[in-house]
Amino acid sequence: MNGNDQASDTDVLCAVSDSLSRVPLAGPPQLEAITARGRARQRRRRASGVTAALAAVVAAAAAVTVTAQPGGSRPAGPEAGFATGPVAAAGLAAWTVTRQAGGDIKVTVSELRDPAGLQSTLRADGVPASVTFLGQPNPACSALPFDPGLQAKIFPVRPSGVVRHLPGGVVLSTGGKPGGDMVIDPSAIPGGVGLQLAFLSINSDILGHAALVHASPQCTGN
Amino acid sequence: MSNEQTEFADFFEASWDPCLRAVVAVVGTPQLAEDQVAEAFARAFASWRKVGRHPAPRAWVVRTALNTGASWWHRRNRELPLADHDVTAPGDPGDGVSAGLLAALQRLPARQREVIALRVFLDLDIETIARQLDIAPATVRVHLSRAVAALRQLVPAKTMEVDQ
Numbered sequence: 001m002n003g004n005d006q007a008s009d010t011d012v013l014c015a016v017s018d019s020l021s022r023v024p025l026a027g028p029p030q031l032e033a034i035t036a037r038g039r040a041r042q043r044r045r046r047a048s049g050v051t052a053a054l055a056a057v058v059a060a061a062a063a064v065t066v067t068a069q070p071g072g073s074r075p076a077g078p079e080a081g082f083a084t085g086p087v088a089a090a091g092l093a094a095w096t097v098t099r100q101a102g103g104d105i106k107v108t109v110s111e112l113r114d115p116a117g118l119q120s121t122l123r124a125d126g127v128p129a130s131v132t133f134l135g136q137p138n139p140a141c142s143a144l145p146f147d148p149g150l151q152a153k154i155f156p157v158r159p160s161g162v163v164r165h166l167p168g169g170v171v172l173s174t175g176g177k178p179g180g181d182m183v184i185d186p187s188a189i190p191g192g193v194g195l196q197l198a199f200l201s202i203n204s205d206i207l208g209h210a211a212l213v214h215a216s217p218q219c220t221g222n
Numbered sequence: 223m224s225n226e227q228t229e230f231a232d233f234f235e236a237s238w239d240p241c242l243r244a245v246v247a248v249v250g251t252p253q254l255a256e257d258q259v260a261e262a263f264a265r266a267f268a269s270w271r272k273v274g275r276h277p278a279p280r281a282w283v284v285r286t287a288l289n290t291g292a293s294w295w296h297r298r299n300r301e302l303p304l305a306d307h308d309v310t311a312p313g314d315p316g317d318g319v320s321a322g323l324l325a326a327l328q329r330l331p332a333r334q335r336e337v338i339a340l341r342v343f344l345d346l347d348i349e350t351i352a353r354q355l356d357i358a359p360a361t362v363r364v365h366l367s368r369a370v371a372a373l374r375q376l377v378p379a380k381t382m383e384v385d386q
Contacts, residue, residue, distance in 0.1 A: 007377040012370045015377040017342045019323045020243050025252055028238035029260055031231055037260070038267030045268070 097121045100183075104156065107182040109199050109208065119221075126186040128194035128220035130213065140218035141196050143211055150188075154195070155210060157183035182208050194220030230270050234263055237280050244280075244343035245287045248335045250328045255287070262287035280344050281354040288336065322376045334369035337362055 007015070094111040095118050105125055109118070112133040119131035130138040182197075189195070194215035199208045213219055238259070245255040262283045266273045276282045327335060333355070340351045348366075352359040 007374050009370050012374050012377050013338070013342050015323060016247070016327065016338060016373065019321075020247055020343070023243075023246065023252065023324070025239070025242055025246065026256055028234065031234055034234065034260060034263045035227070035230070035267050037264035038270075041264060041268040 105184045123221045128215045130196045130219050133199050141213040143213050153188040156185050230267055240343045241280055241283045244284045244339035247339040258287040258290045261290050326373055330369050334365045337365040338369050
């Protein structure tokens, strides 16, 4: 393609490069502006993922057809105020349950392991709960109508993380983040009412979906 | 600043100009290209764990910028230029040869402009360009050859310059 009367391919490409290199262009924008835009995009993407995943959880919960068994009293909670989940290889607890000074119970889930252990610990602390991970609610549970007022009493602390109101419940936890723990007031749970807690992982967050259900031995242990 | 953020900051600083010039070569309008490249870098930051491991992250940014532009263009009812007088030459390159070259570049088919941009400004080889554009290497060579042939008439041969 080269010849004495023609520019070579390389000459042509160099000429194009040289021409465009001389076009005055704006310098790069502030890095902070770019990263802020990127973070906003991450939040939107995460929020849409959370909504879709939790919609699946709610749909699964709504499919439960087992007959409700209301009534019964809750066992009194033990004095123990602190329990942790099994220790992972890295030495981190999968979850922790802490009784706070006012009687509230703080649940922090940092890893989706041992839901049965968390459920037993909560029940022992006086919380009639069904706990599942990965969006597989206990089929023995029967949901109560969504009651935002009662939910607000049972879960008195509004987390600082992602919060979504979905049919039948509310997302209350962004496990492991400051202010993102699930706080439960056991004294606010009326007789015959239990909690169905479903934890799932979205990207790097662990979220909890809390719904009110009829308390029963098969669902909440009493 | 975390390692990932530092890594992205270094990439951003080193890659903004070549990526922007590559996109200008394709879209022709610096202001539009700046918007598209800024959006592409924001997306790269949002997905840095993936993009940072990409074999050609600058090519990823350029492709994303061009795709962003394509989406914007479709929303604008595909107002594509129909004649030479609609073609926008980017900026003022400073002399007649450069201005003519850039105008000619804008008259090339979009795919040829993309191949030129990736070859010239990102210094990618034929195989990598083919992977980025999801076309065969032979097709890249054809696009490159046709583009160079179309532009050659505007580039004075070095041997002729010496003779003159």
